[in-house]
Amino acid sequence: MRPLPGRWVYHRVQDAGGFVRFDDVRLPPTTQGLHYGTGAFEGIRAHGGADGGRMHLFRVRDHYLRFLRSCRLLRIEVGLSADELTDLTVDLLRRNGDTGDVYVRPLAYKLGLLPGTPPGVGLGGISEAVTIVASRLGAYTPPGGVRCLISSWRRPSRAAVPVQAKITGGYVNSALAVEDARAAGYDDAILLNDAGQVAEASTANVFAVRGGTLLTPPADADILPGITRDTVLALAADLGMAVAEQPLHPADLLLADEVFLTGTGVGVTPVIEINGRPIGAGRPGPVTSRLVARYRQVVRAEREDTRRWLTPVKPGVPDGSRGEPVERPASKERA
Ligand SMILES: Cc1ncc(COP(=O)(O)O)c(C=O)c1O
Known part of the structure; x- marks a missing residue:
């Protein structure tokens, strides 16, 4: 940062x-x-x-x-x-x-x-x-979508590093993959797991769209099961879209009608090219665009049905916070 x-x-x-x-x-x-x-x-x-x-x-x-x-x-x-x-x-x-x-x-x-x-x-x-x-x-990804390289670095197995948790040391793997992708002129990397299946992007989960069905690697494919991924699965169900969590191979992405990434940083971001090959028509597809629009409405509090996911931040400076640092001793963990 x-x-x-x-x-x-x-x-x-x-x-x-x-x-x-x-x-x-x-x-x-x-x-x-x-x-x-x-x-x-x-x-x-x-x-x-x-x-x-x-x-x-x-x-x-x-x-x-x-x-x-x-x-x-x-x-x-x-x-x-x-x-x-x-x-x-x-x-x-x-x-x-x-x-x-x-x-x-x-x-x-x-x-x-x-x-x-x-x-x-x-x-x-x-x-x-x-x-x-x-x-x-x-937003820091281009609205027109990103171009990804399938990395030669593999996502480590969760038997070696707990990739399903956000542990700082594990991110050297993402950093190496992004560096190579950028050096080759791409925006992000997609990493495969040890079995050669699609795992995820550097800091985002991956979805493919085939014949209107959303496909995404399952939680045990050595991914961080993202909160945005979970959100998109819920929004897709709400929009009547079919969804399958199943192993994906690189060819499934190259042959997909659409591919997109989900993550707190990137939100829902279309992938328009992988390894130099256009995905679908080489521009954001209709399913992705619908989900981008719905996700935006949800996070910007434009929908009542998903308010449970939002915590309002009241404007204005809280009492006692204009001057000196405030000591706030920790209580015992209760979560
Ligand atoms: C490796 C990795 N995968 C997936 C994600 C997406 O997770 P989330 O949607 O919870 O931000 C992130 C970002 O947190 C990540 O770092």
Whole structure:
């Protein structure tokens, strides 16, 4: 992420912390999470409403539940429930005076060896920190769709790395794949799993459309089963579209009528070309376009039937947040 000078962030080390300015967070170069990738994170979006209406976080509780699950795997004691993390996030956005589109990045990581812990790689006996930052971020994929390269890097098996959790160290795999894709002139990479089946893109799930049916790799295809993926499966059912979660091979993508990606960052993004071959007519297809439009309505609070996924962020700066950092001791984890 880009540096965020002057913005408020939430930062806690062990049991003490609160809202501080971005520039006041100092991390020691010995931070274990930097050395060994022992951190867990989330990506959450808040969207401004249509016509400047109220801003809403999208499925924030689901993101924090996944965050807490990822943390548990790394034996990180967050000390806050999903509801408390949600409240903190709403506070953070209000403190920063945000009203438009924002990307929220919670991160929990191992910091340093506690007295008595032997040096080396491990998860126990290490202090921990939690940081939540939020940056203004609108759509960053071209509306006309993206071009993808099927990567020569494979998604690691979940028997080797827990790819179904958002663990920082695992993302070296995405970074290597994206680097190659960009060097070859593409926007993103699609990775196969060890069995040669389609897994997912660098930070998004993959869907194909064939004869009006949506096809997407199943949860056990070494993917992160995304919250946007789950949203799109629900929206598709609502729109009367047939859906199948089934293994896909690269040829299934090349032969599809349409392909699209889903993720918090990319939303629903058409894929118009893979490995230099146009997908369908080489432009966003009708099924994808319908889902793009429906997803947009949902996240921008233009529909009543999906309000359960939205958390409103009341405009205005919360009390006591104009000056000094506010200490907010952590309570025990309850999620
Ligand atoms: C590897 C990977 N797959 C899929 C996704 C999509 O997940 P979500 O829709 O929950 O953002 C992401 C982004 O979080 C990701 O990093």
